[in-house]
Amino acid sequence: MQIMGCVALIAGCGSLGLWLAHRIRQRPVELRECLMALALLDTEIVWGSTPLPEAFSLVKERTDQPWQGFFAQLQERLQRGDSASSAWKATILTQNRHFCLKQEDWQVIGDVGKGLGRSDSHEQHKQLELVQRQLTLMKDQAGIWSDKQAKMWSYLGFLSGIAVVLILI
Amino acid sequence: MSLHYTLSVIRAPKVTLTIPAEESLSGPDQSTVLWADMARWFGEEIRSMLENIKAVPYREVEELRLRVGQPFMVRTSDRDLFINQEGGVTSPEKAYLVRREDLICALERMTQSSVYAAEEDLKQGYLTLPGGNRVGVTGEAVILRGQIQTLKHVSALNLRIAREIQGQGLNIIPLLIRADGMFCHTLLISPPRAGKTTLLRDLIRIISNGVPKIRLKGQTVGVLDERGELAGMWQGEPTYNLGYRTDVLDGCPKASGMNMIVRSMAPQVIAMDELGHADDVTALLDALRTGVRILCTAHASSLEEALLRPTLAPLLEQGVFERLVVLSRKQGPGTIDGVYDLKTGRIL
Numbered sequence: 001m002q003i004m005g006c007v008a009l010i011a012g013c014g015s016l017g018l019w020l021a022h023r024i025r026q027r028p029v030e031l032r033e034c035l036m037a038l039a040l041l042d043t044e045i046v047w048g049s050t051p052l053p054e055a056f057s058l059v060k061e062r063t064d065q066p067w068q069g070f071f072a073q074l075q076e077r078l079q080r081g082d083s084a085s086s087a088w089k090a091t092i093l094t095q096n097r098h099f100c101l102k103q104e105d106w107q108v109i110g111d112v113g114k115g116l117g118r119s120d121s122h123e124q125h126k127q128l129e130l131v132q133r134q135l136t137l138m139k140d141q142a143g144i145w146s147d148k149q150a151k152m153w154s155y156l157g158f159l160s161g162i163a164v165v166l167i168l169i
Numbered sequence: 170m171s172l173h174y175t176l177s178v179i180r181a182p183k184v185t186l187t188i189p190a191e192e193s194l195s196g197p198d199q200s201t202v203l204w205a206d207m208a209r210w211f212g213e214e215i216r217s218m219l220e221n222i223k224a225v226p227y228r229e230v231e232e233l234r235l236r237v238g239q240p241f242m243v244r245t246s247d248r249d250l251f252i253n254q255e256g257g258v259t260s261p262e263k264a265y266l267v268r269r270e271d272l273i274c275a276l277e278r279m280t281q282s283s284v285y286a287a288e289e290d291l292k293q294g295y296l297t298l299p300g301g302n303r304v305g306v307t308g309e310a311v312i313l314r315g316q317i318q319t320l321k322h323v324s325a326l327n328l329r330i331a332r333e334i335q336g337q338g339l340n341i342i343p344l345l346i347r348a349d350g351m352f353c354h355t356l357l358i359s360p361p362r363a364g365k366t367t368l369l370r371d372l373i374r375i376i377s378n379g380v381p382k383i384r385l386k387g388q389t390v391g392v393l394d395e396r397g398e399l400a401g402m403w404q405g406e407p408t409y410n411l412g413y414r415t416d417v418l419d420g421c422p423k424a425s426g427m428n429m430i431v432r433s434m435a436p437q438v439i440a441m442d443e444l445g446h447a448d449d450v451t452a453l454l455d456a457l458r459t460g461v462r463i464l465c466t467a468h469a470s471s472l473e474e475a476l477l478r479p480t481l482a483p484l485l486e487q488g489v490f491e492r493l494v495v496l497s498r499k500q501g502p503g504t505i506d507g508v509y510d511l512k513t514g515r516i517l
Binding site: 050119120121 | 209274277278280281282283284285286288318319
């Protein structure tokens with residue numbers, strides 16, 4: 001019985017560590033996917049003059065979850081008659097729980113919504129380009145940081161489980 | 170490229186009248202539905218005002234005018250009505266004063282939050298909504314090397330409601346047909362708001378379907394709908410009935426579209442709205458050599474005035490047009506002042 005309890009405790013702490021490590025590894029992946037989505041959006045705006053609901057629909061089809069859900073909701077909100085900036089803000093609030101991104105990432109992504117669709121294509125391009133540049137920096141930093149941190153958390157979970165077991169015994 | 174609504178806009182109910190006017194469209198229920206549909210293009214304040222308008226039947230309305238700092242105005246054929254916050258008709262002093270946010274919000278809804286997609290239209294000072302309703306826009310023009318780049322600080326919007334009045338053209342069509350059954354090259358002229366586009370739409374339908382009573386056979390009509398007003402195309406389907414034998418080239422500049430439609434659809438008649446650009450005239454003269462018949466409109470209140478317009482004068486002086494139809498608002502929009510035979514100068 002005691003052995004069973006120890007194994008359960010170590011497995012529980014280990015899984016928690018692995019889950020945290022997975023979240024850390026996902027962040028640069030999600031940032032990369034976001035960059036790709038913004039590049040697609042930029043192309044649709046600048047080269048296609050595609051209205052935003054249609055552009056969001058195209059981006060949605062070419063991205064994976066959770067960004068797919070994000071752009072699907074944006075499209076839905078615009079079709080309901082929301083403005084692009086309020087739809088962007090509201091979608092971030094409702095969708096951020098499906099992502100592994102940090103608050104600082106959302107702050108930069110939130111900047112896309114400011115003035116989205118309100119100016120000519122040249123201005124839109126400049127705005128999207130600026131956000132893409134900032135996100136690229138964040139993605140690179142997140143990549144370096146995640147390698148170290150993810151490894152640490154995956155070991156730390158099991159080790160802390162063992163430590164707790166030893167203390168209790 | 171002009172703004173095209175492909176995903177997010179539901180088809181607008183249209184206003185179709187026949188002469189005499191159908192009673193079904195004048196009922197209060199229909200008017201409420203049409204007002205509610207129109208309200209979706211505006212922000213909360215104006216939307217609720219339009220949804221509550223009871224005193225003005227929708228079918229009488231020609232324009233909705235929004236000017237920053239000025240009272241919200243609805244224009245019918247003979248009256249300017251000022252609307253208060255509750256949607257009632259009132260004096261200009263008590264009417265709702267339009268705010269800049271109302272215009273920004275309306276423009277955002279009309280462009281689906283995609284002003285960049287309407288850039289080309291805005292350069293020309295208008296937007297076309299699904300269903301063919303046109304919105305005139307004024308503001309501060311941004312100029313680069315003498316060319317308008319865009320409009321900023323939008324100060325006024327004029328939403329002009331498109332009408333389909335069927336049967337009006339039947340009165341004049343016999344005058345536009347030669348003895349051999351060929352359609353005459355025809356120019357419709359009038360000042361703004363006199364019903365040129367509405368009459369043109371009806372003539373296109375009549376020519377396309379034919380009129381057995383006067384032995385007019387249906388003819389293939391190619392429509393150059395540069396501003397999307399004539400057919401009100403929505404996902405490739407016209408909102409308005411332009412006849413069985415009509416092909417519509419939507420959103421394409423007239424000058425480049427004329428050659429394209431002649432080669433691709435082999436029309437017998439080419440119809441277009443608002444001839445006024447030098448390039449349109451050059452393309453029209455070129456199209457004439459292909460044997461097609463021309464039906465078009467232009468802004469001018471009389472033949473004399475048309476002759477003074479640099480773009481129209483060469484066409485009239487060279488005797489390109491055989492018939493001239495002059496419209497006015499003397500007895501309401503669509504009043505036909507006269508049909509002229511330009512070869513003889515007679516009034517028909």
